Amino acid sequence: MDSNKKEFLKRGIDYPIIDGARTLPGKYYHSRDIYEEEVKKIFHKFWILACRDEEIPMVGDYKLIEVQDESIIIVKEKPNKITALFNVCSHRGTQLCNQPKGNFKTNSIQCPYHAWTYGLDGKLLRAPQMKEGNGFSKSRCALPQAHIRIWEGFVFISLAENPQPFEVQMEALMGKFVDWKMAELRIAHHIEYKLNCNWKLILQNYQECYHCPGVHPLLSKLTPVHSAQHDYSKGAVIGGFMDLSQKGGSMTMDGKAAAQPVYDVTGDDLQRVYYYSVYPNMLLTPHPDYVMFHQITPLGPGKIINDCYWLFHPDVIHDRGAQDRIKSAVDFWDLTNKQDWKVCEQMQIGTKSSRFTRGYYSGREEILHTLDKELLQALGHEDPE
Ligand code: FES
Ligand SMILES: [Fe+2]
Structure with missing residues:
Protein backbone atom coordinates (compact mmCIF):
# COMPACT_ATOMS: atom_id res chain seq x y z
CA MET A 1 0.00 0.00 0.00
CA ASP A 2 1.45 3.40 -0.90
CA SER A 3 1.97 5.96 1.82
CA ASN A 4 -0.76 8.29 0.52
CA LYS A 5 -3.40 5.64 0.88
CA LYS A 6 -2.07 4.70 4.30
CA GLU A 7 -2.40 8.34 5.31
CA PHE A 8 -5.96 8.56 3.98
CA LEU A 9 -6.85 5.44 5.92
CA LYS A 10 -5.24 6.68 9.11
CA ARG A 11 -7.11 9.95 8.94
CA GLY A 12 -10.32 8.25 7.99
CA ILE A 13 -10.51 10.17 4.73
CA ASP A 14 -11.74 8.49 1.59
CA TYR A 15 -9.26 8.23 -1.19
CA PRO A 16 -10.26 8.54 -4.82
CA ILE A 17 -11.66 5.58 -6.66
CA ILE A 18 -9.23 3.65 -8.77
CA ASP A 19 -9.34 4.56 -12.44
CA GLY A 20 -11.74 2.32 -14.30
CA ALA A 21 -12.46 0.14 -11.31
CA ARG A 22 -15.96 -1.05 -12.08
CA THR A 23 -17.57 -4.08 -10.51
CA LEU A 24 -18.39 -7.19 -12.51
CA PRO A 25 -21.69 -7.11 -14.39
CA GLY A 26 -24.53 -8.91 -12.62
CA LYS A 27 -24.43 -11.89 -14.96
CA TYR A 28 -21.22 -13.04 -13.27
CA TYR A 29 -23.31 -13.92 -10.25
CA HIS A 30 -26.30 -15.43 -12.05
CA SER A 31 -25.40 -16.93 -15.40
CA ARG A 32 -25.46 -20.74 -15.46
CA ASP A 33 -23.01 -20.68 -18.40
CA ILE A 34 -20.47 -18.54 -16.56
CA TYR A 35 -20.87 -20.68 -13.46
CA GLU A 36 -20.16 -23.85 -15.43
CA GLU A 37 -17.11 -22.20 -16.92
CA GLU A 38 -15.92 -21.29 -13.43
CA VAL A 39 -16.34 -24.88 -12.28
CA LYS A 40 -14.34 -26.19 -15.22
CA LYS A 41 -11.62 -23.56 -15.33
CA ILE A 42 -11.28 -22.83 -11.63
CA PHE A 43 -12.78 -25.40 -9.23
CA HIS A 44 -11.77 -28.41 -11.35
CA LYS A 45 -8.35 -26.96 -12.08
CA PHE A 46 -6.95 -25.00 -9.13
CA TRP A 47 -5.80 -26.51 -5.86
CA GLN A 164 0.14 -25.87 -11.44
CA PRO A 165 2.68 -26.87 -8.75
CA PHE A 166 1.12 -26.37 -5.31
CA GLU A 167 4.06 -24.22 -4.22
CA VAL A 168 3.45 -21.86 -7.12
CA GLN A 169 -0.30 -21.43 -6.61
CA MET A 170 0.22 -21.12 -2.85
CA GLU A 171 3.51 -19.26 -2.91
CA ALA A 172 2.28 -16.70 -0.40
CA LEU A 173 1.46 -19.40 2.13
CA MET A 174 4.82 -21.13 2.01
CA GLY A 175 6.55 -20.41 5.30
CA LYS A 176 3.65 -18.22 6.42
CA PHE A 177 1.94 -18.62 9.79
CA VAL A 178 4.51 -21.19 10.96
CA ASP A 179 4.31 -19.80 14.51
CA TRP A 180 0.71 -21.03 14.80
CA LYS A 181 1.78 -24.66 14.13
CA MET A 182 -1.62 -25.11 12.54
CA ALA A 183 -0.96 -28.79 11.87
CA GLU A 184 -1.12 -29.28 15.65
CA LEU A 185 -4.36 -27.39 16.16
CA ARG A 186 -7.65 -29.25 16.31
CA ILE A 187 -11.24 -28.50 15.33
CA ALA A 188 -13.11 -27.19 18.35
CA HIS A 189 -16.29 -26.28 16.52
CA HIS A 190 -17.89 -26.37 13.09
CA ILE A 191 -20.98 -24.66 11.64
CA GLU A 192 -22.39 -25.35 8.20
CA TYR A 193 -24.12 -22.38 6.59
CA LYS A 194 -26.31 -22.87 3.52
CA LEU A 195 -26.36 -19.60 1.62
CA ASN A 196 -28.23 -18.20 -1.34
CA CYS A 197 -25.45 -16.31 -3.03
CA ASN A 198 -22.66 -16.70 -5.52
CA TRP A 199 -19.34 -18.01 -4.21
CA LYS A 200 -17.47 -14.87 -5.32
CA LEU A 201 -19.57 -12.62 -3.12
CA ILE A 202 -18.20 -14.36 -0.03
CA LEU A 203 -14.60 -13.88 -1.14
CA GLN A 204 -15.27 -10.24 -2.00
CA ASN A 205 -16.98 -9.62 1.32
CA TYR A 206 -14.05 -11.11 3.20
CA GLN A 207 -11.48 -8.86 1.53
CA GLU A 208 -12.89 -5.44 2.32
CA CYS A 209 -13.81 -3.67 5.50
CA TYR A 210 -15.56 -0.77 3.80
CA HIS A 211 -18.75 -2.46 5.00
CA CYS A 212 -17.57 -2.99 8.57
CA PRO A 213 -18.79 0.18 10.31
CA GLY A 214 -22.39 -0.36 9.23
CA VAL A 215 -22.57 -4.14 9.14
CA HIS A 216 -20.31 -5.16 12.04
CA PRO A 217 -20.54 -2.78 15.01
CA LEU A 218 -18.88 -5.24 17.40
CA LEU A 219 -16.08 -6.22 15.01
CA SER A 220 -15.39 -2.55 14.35
CA LYS A 221 -14.98 -1.98 18.07
CA LEU A 222 -12.53 -4.86 18.49
CA THR A 223 -10.51 -4.10 15.35
CA PRO A 224 -10.73 -0.46 14.19
CA VAL A 225 -11.67 -0.48 10.50
CA HIS A 226 -8.91 1.93 9.54
CA SER A 227 -6.31 -0.57 10.70
CA ALA A 228 -7.14 -2.88 7.78
CA GLN A 229 -4.15 -3.43 5.52
CA HIS A 230 -3.37 -5.80 2.73
CA ASP A 231 0.06 -7.33 3.06
CA TYR A 232 0.06 -9.96 0.37
CA SER A 233 -1.33 -10.66 -3.05
CA LYS A 234 0.39 -13.32 -5.08
CA GLY A 235 -0.80 -16.35 -6.99
CA ALA A 236 -4.08 -17.52 -5.52
CA VAL A 237 -3.50 -15.91 -2.17
CA ILE A 238 -4.60 -12.47 -1.09
CA GLY A 239 -4.19 -11.40 2.47
CA GLY A 240 -4.04 -8.71 5.05
CA PHE A 241 -4.59 -8.00 8.68
CA MET A 242 -6.33 -5.74 11.17
CA ASP A 243 -5.05 -4.58 14.55
CA LEU A 244 -6.82 -5.57 17.71
CA SER A 245 -7.70 -2.48 19.72
CA GLN A 246 -7.04 -4.30 22.98
CA LYS A 247 -3.60 -5.73 23.68
CA GLY A 248 -4.00 -9.36 24.65
CA GLY A 249 -7.50 -9.31 23.24
CA SER A 250 -9.10 -11.31 20.48
CA MET A 251 -12.25 -11.63 18.41
CA THR A 252 -14.70 -12.82 21.05
CA MET A 253 -17.99 -11.50 22.38
CA ASP A 254 -16.24 -9.54 25.15
CA GLY A 255 -13.04 -8.81 23.21
CA LYS A 256 -10.89 -10.77 25.65
CA ALA A 257 -8.67 -13.62 24.52
CA ALA A 258 -10.31 -17.02 24.24
CA ALA A 259 -7.06 -18.77 25.17
CA GLN A 260 -3.31 -18.27 25.56
CA PRO A 261 -1.54 -17.29 22.33
CA VAL A 262 -1.18 -20.31 20.10
CA TYR A 263 2.25 -22.02 20.24
CA ASP A 264 4.99 -19.56 19.08
CA VAL A 265 2.81 -16.56 18.19
CA THR A 266 4.62 -13.47 19.38
CA GLY A 267 5.44 -9.80 18.68
CA ASP A 268 3.04 -7.88 16.41
CA ASP A 269 1.04 -11.04 15.80
CA LEU A 270 -0.23 -10.88 19.37
CA GLN A 271 -2.28 -7.88 18.36
CA ARG A 272 -3.33 -8.83 14.84
CA VAL A 273 -6.06 -10.76 13.10
CA TYR A 274 -5.12 -11.98 9.63
CA TYR A 275 -7.54 -12.40 6.75
CA TYR A 276 -6.23 -14.55 3.93
CA SER A 277 -8.29 -15.66 0.94
CA VAL A 278 -6.91 -18.78 -0.61
CA TYR A 279 -8.60 -18.68 -3.96
CA PRO A 280 -11.06 -20.15 -4.78
CA ASN A 281 -12.58 -21.88 -1.75
CA MET A 282 -10.77 -21.10 1.49
CA LEU A 283 -10.76 -18.15 3.87
CA LEU A 284 -8.18 -18.32 6.64
CA THR A 285 -8.27 -16.15 9.74
CA PRO A 286 -5.47 -16.68 12.27
CA HIS A 287 -5.97 -14.84 15.57
CA PRO A 288 -3.35 -14.80 18.32
CA ASP A 289 -5.22 -17.48 20.27
CA TYR A 290 -7.12 -19.51 17.66
CA VAL A 291 -7.67 -19.94 13.93
CA MET A 292 -10.93 -19.76 12.05
CA PHE A 293 -11.34 -20.91 8.48
CA HIS A 294 -14.12 -21.19 5.93
CA GLN A 295 -14.51 -23.74 3.18
CA ILE A 296 -16.78 -22.67 0.33
CA THR A 297 -18.56 -25.29 -1.77
CA PRO A 298 -20.48 -23.92 -4.76
CA LEU A 299 -23.76 -25.66 -5.56
CA GLY A 300 -24.86 -23.42 -8.43
CA PRO A 301 -24.59 -19.77 -9.51
CA GLY A 302 -26.60 -18.59 -6.50
CA LYS A 303 -26.05 -21.31 -3.91
CA ILE A 304 -23.16 -22.34 -1.73
CA ILE A 305 -22.38 -24.21 1.43
CA ASN A 306 -19.99 -22.37 3.68
CA ASP A 307 -18.41 -24.59 6.35
CA CYS A 308 -16.84 -22.58 9.12
CA TYR A 309 -14.35 -24.18 11.53
CA TRP A 310 -12.65 -22.99 14.69
CA LEU A 311 -9.22 -24.49 15.46
CA PHE A 312 -7.78 -24.36 18.97
CA HIS A 313 -4.78 -25.78 20.78
CA PRO A 314 -5.70 -29.36 21.81
CA ASP A 315 -5.11 -28.55 25.50
CA VAL A 316 -7.74 -25.81 25.33
CA ILE A 317 -10.23 -28.16 23.66
CA HIS A 318 -9.74 -30.72 26.44
CA ASP A 319 -9.93 -28.15 29.24
CA ARG A 320 -13.50 -28.20 30.53
CA GLY A 321 -13.00 -24.80 32.10
CA ALA A 322 -12.15 -23.27 28.71
CA GLN A 323 -15.38 -24.16 26.94
CA ASP A 324 -17.07 -20.82 27.64
CA ARG A 325 -14.13 -19.01 26.11
CA ILE A 326 -14.26 -21.19 22.99
CA LYS A 327 -17.98 -20.46 22.82
CA SER A 328 -17.30 -16.75 23.02
CA ALA A 329 -15.08 -16.97 19.92
CA VAL A 330 -17.64 -19.12 18.11
CA ASP A 331 -20.50 -16.80 19.04
CA PHE A 332 -18.58 -13.75 17.91
CA TRP A 333 -17.94 -15.18 14.45
CA ASP A 334 -21.36 -16.75 14.14
CA LEU A 335 -22.84 -13.28 14.76
CA THR A 336 -20.39 -11.64 12.35
CA ASN A 337 -20.82 -14.34 9.70
CA LYS A 338 -24.60 -13.94 9.75
CA GLN A 339 -24.22 -10.16 9.36
CA ASP A 340 -22.08 -10.83 6.28
CA TRP A 341 -24.36 -13.51 4.84
CA LYS A 342 -27.32 -11.15 5.04
CA VAL A 343 -25.71 -8.47 2.87
CA CYS A 344 -24.21 -11.05 0.50
CA GLU A 345 -27.63 -12.62 -0.05
CA GLN A 346 -29.18 -9.19 -0.59
CA MET A 347 -26.46 -8.40 -3.11
CA GLN A 348 -27.23 -11.66 -4.88
CA ILE A 349 -30.86 -10.57 -5.26
CA GLY A 350 -30.04 -6.99 -6.24
CA THR A 351 -27.50 -7.85 -8.90
CA LYS A 352 -30.13 -9.84 -10.77
CA SER A 353 -32.08 -6.68 -11.58
CA SER A 354 -32.11 -5.54 -15.21
CA ARG A 355 -31.24 -2.07 -13.88
CA PHE A 356 -27.94 -3.16 -12.33
CA THR A 357 -25.18 -2.78 -14.85
CA ARG A 358 -21.81 -2.25 -13.22
CA GLY A 359 -21.00 -0.42 -10.01
CA TYR A 360 -17.99 1.66 -8.98
CA TYR A 361 -15.45 0.36 -6.52
CA SER A 362 -14.22 2.65 -3.78
CA GLY A 363 -10.54 2.95 -3.01
CA ARG A 364 -11.21 0.72 -0.02
CA GLU A 365 -12.16 -2.09 -2.39
CA GLU A 366 -9.08 -2.09 -4.57
CA ILE A 367 -8.37 -5.73 -3.82
CA LEU A 368 -11.80 -6.74 -5.11
CA HIS A 369 -10.90 -5.18 -8.42
CA THR A 370 -7.76 -7.35 -8.37
CA LEU A 371 -9.87 -10.41 -7.57
CA ASP A 372 -12.20 -9.65 -10.50
CA LYS A 373 -9.24 -9.33 -12.84
CA GLU A 374 -7.90 -12.69 -11.64
CA LEU A 375 -11.29 -14.23 -12.31
CA LEU A 376 -11.55 -12.82 -15.81
CA GLN A 377 -8.04 -14.02 -16.54
CA ALA A 378 -8.79 -17.53 -15.28
CA LEU A 379 -11.90 -17.64 -17.46
CA GLY A 380 -10.13 -16.11 -20.45
CA HIS A 381 -12.72 -13.31 -20.63
CA GLU A 382 -12.07 -9.78 -21.83
CA ASP A 383 -12.72 -7.00 -19.32
CA PRO A 384 -16.49 -6.39 -19.78
CA GLU A 385 -17.49 -3.08 -21.36
S1 FES B 1 -19.36 -53.06 -10.13
FE1 FES B 1 -20.65 -52.71 -11.79
S2 FES B 1 -20.82 -50.55 -11.81
FE2 FES B 1 -19.51 -50.96 -10.19
FE1 LIG C 1 -17.90 -8.64 7.02
Missing part, protein backbone atom coordinates in the same frame (compact mmCIF):
# COMPACT_ATOMS: atom_id res chain seq x y z
CA ILE A 48 -8.80 -26.40 -3.54
CA LEU A 49 -9.25 -27.06 0.16
CA ALA A 50 -10.75 -30.51 0.80
CA CYS A 51 -10.64 -31.06 4.59
CA ARG A 52 -8.40 -31.21 7.66
CA ASP A 53 -6.27 -34.31 8.01
CA GLU A 54 -7.52 -34.80 11.55
CA GLU A 55 -10.98 -35.58 10.11
CA ILE A 56 -9.71 -38.93 8.83
CA PRO A 57 -7.31 -40.12 11.55
CA MET A 58 -7.54 -43.94 11.16
CA VAL A 59 -6.65 -46.09 8.17
CA GLY A 60 -9.89 -46.61 6.22
CA ASP A 61 -11.45 -43.32 7.39
CA TYR A 62 -12.79 -41.20 4.55
CA LYS A 63 -14.60 -38.00 3.73
CA LEU A 64 -16.39 -37.20 0.48
CA ILE A 65 -15.75 -33.89 -1.23
CA GLU A 66 -18.25 -32.79 -3.83
CA VAL A 67 -17.03 -30.34 -6.46
CA GLN A 68 -20.11 -29.83 -8.60
CA ASP A 69 -20.25 -32.91 -10.88
CA GLU A 70 -17.21 -34.54 -9.37
CA SER A 71 -17.13 -36.51 -6.14
CA ILE A 72 -13.82 -37.33 -4.51
CA ILE A 73 -13.12 -39.81 -1.72
CA ILE A 74 -10.43 -38.47 0.59
CA VAL A 75 -9.24 -41.60 2.35
CA LYS A 76 -6.57 -42.47 4.88
CA GLU A 77 -4.75 -45.11 2.89
CA LYS A 78 -1.88 -45.75 5.32
CA PRO A 79 -0.93 -44.28 8.71
CA ASN A 80 1.06 -41.57 6.93
CA LYS A 81 -0.74 -41.36 3.64
CA ILE A 82 -3.93 -39.70 2.48
CA THR A 83 -5.21 -40.42 -1.02
CA ALA A 84 -7.86 -38.74 -3.16
CA LEU A 85 -9.87 -41.11 -5.37
CA PHE A 86 -12.58 -40.30 -7.90
CA ASN A 87 -15.80 -41.76 -6.52
CA VAL A 88 -16.74 -43.66 -9.66
CA CYS A 89 -16.56 -47.36 -10.40
CA SER A 90 -14.42 -48.39 -13.35
CA HIS A 91 -16.94 -51.06 -14.35
CA ARG A 92 -19.97 -49.06 -15.46
CA GLY A 93 -19.51 -45.79 -13.70
CA THR A 94 -21.62 -46.23 -10.58
CA GLN A 95 -20.95 -43.87 -7.68
CA LEU A 96 -19.09 -46.03 -5.17
CA CYS A 97 -19.88 -44.31 -1.94
CA ASN A 98 -22.72 -41.98 -0.97
CA GLN A 99 -22.22 -41.43 2.75
CA PRO A 100 -20.47 -38.10 3.40
CA LYS A 101 -17.97 -39.66 5.80
CA GLY A 102 -17.16 -42.95 7.47
CA ASN A 103 -14.72 -45.83 7.52
CA PHE A 104 -14.15 -48.54 4.93
CA LYS A 105 -14.20 -51.39 7.45
CA THR A 106 -12.34 -53.98 5.39
CA ASN A 107 -9.86 -51.41 4.10
CA SER A 108 -11.44 -51.86 0.71
CA ILE A 109 -14.10 -50.04 -1.28
CA GLN A 110 -16.83 -52.16 -2.81
CA CYS A 111 -19.16 -50.98 -5.54
CA PRO A 112 -22.81 -51.49 -4.54
CA TYR A 113 -23.77 -52.64 -8.05
CA HIS A 114 -21.70 -55.69 -9.13
CA ALA A 115 -19.29 -55.78 -6.19
CA TRP A 116 -16.09 -54.77 -7.90
CA THR A 117 -13.74 -54.15 -4.99
CA TYR A 118 -10.87 -51.67 -4.76
CA GLY A 119 -8.02 -51.20 -2.30
CA LEU A 120 -7.64 -47.91 -0.45
CA ASP A 121 -4.97 -47.03 -3.02
CA GLY A 122 -7.64 -47.35 -5.74
CA LYS A 123 -6.29 -50.57 -7.26
CA LEU A 124 -8.95 -53.00 -8.46
CA LEU A 125 -8.67 -56.10 -6.26
CA ARG A 126 -11.66 -58.17 -7.34
CA ALA A 127 -14.06 -58.17 -10.28
CA PRO A 128 -16.41 -61.13 -9.70
CA GLN A 129 -16.72 -63.54 -12.61
CA MET A 130 -14.51 -61.43 -14.86
CA LYS A 131 -11.50 -63.14 -16.37
CA GLU A 132 -8.52 -61.15 -17.51
CA GLY A 133 -7.99 -61.07 -21.25
CA ASN A 134 -9.74 -59.75 -24.33
CA GLY A 135 -8.70 -56.23 -23.42
CA PHE A 136 -9.68 -56.43 -19.76
CA SER A 137 -7.07 -56.37 -17.04
CA LYS A 138 -7.53 -55.38 -13.41
CA SER A 139 -4.42 -53.24 -13.54
CA ARG A 140 -6.11 -50.95 -16.08
CA CYS A 141 -9.17 -50.43 -13.92
CA ALA A 142 -7.74 -48.64 -10.89
CA LEU A 143 -9.77 -45.69 -9.62
CA PRO A 144 -8.45 -42.42 -10.98
CA GLN A 145 -6.69 -40.28 -8.39
CA ALA A 146 -6.75 -36.56 -7.80
CA HIS A 147 -3.56 -34.73 -6.83
CA ILE A 148 -3.22 -34.14 -3.14
CA ARG A 149 -1.06 -31.92 -0.90
CA ILE A 150 -1.15 -31.25 2.79
CA TRP A 151 -0.19 -27.88 4.19
CA GLU A 152 -0.32 -27.27 7.96
CA GLY A 153 -2.95 -29.98 8.45
CA PHE A 154 -5.11 -28.69 5.57
CA VAL A 155 -5.70 -31.24 2.80
CA PHE A 156 -5.75 -29.70 -0.66
CA ILE A 157 -6.66 -31.48 -3.87
CA SER A 158 -6.53 -30.63 -7.54
CA LEU A 159 -8.69 -32.38 -10.11
CA ALA A 160 -6.53 -31.14 -12.98
CA GLU A 161 -4.49 -33.74 -14.83
CA ASN A 162 -1.41 -31.53 -14.62
CA PRO A 163 -2.03 -28.88 -11.99
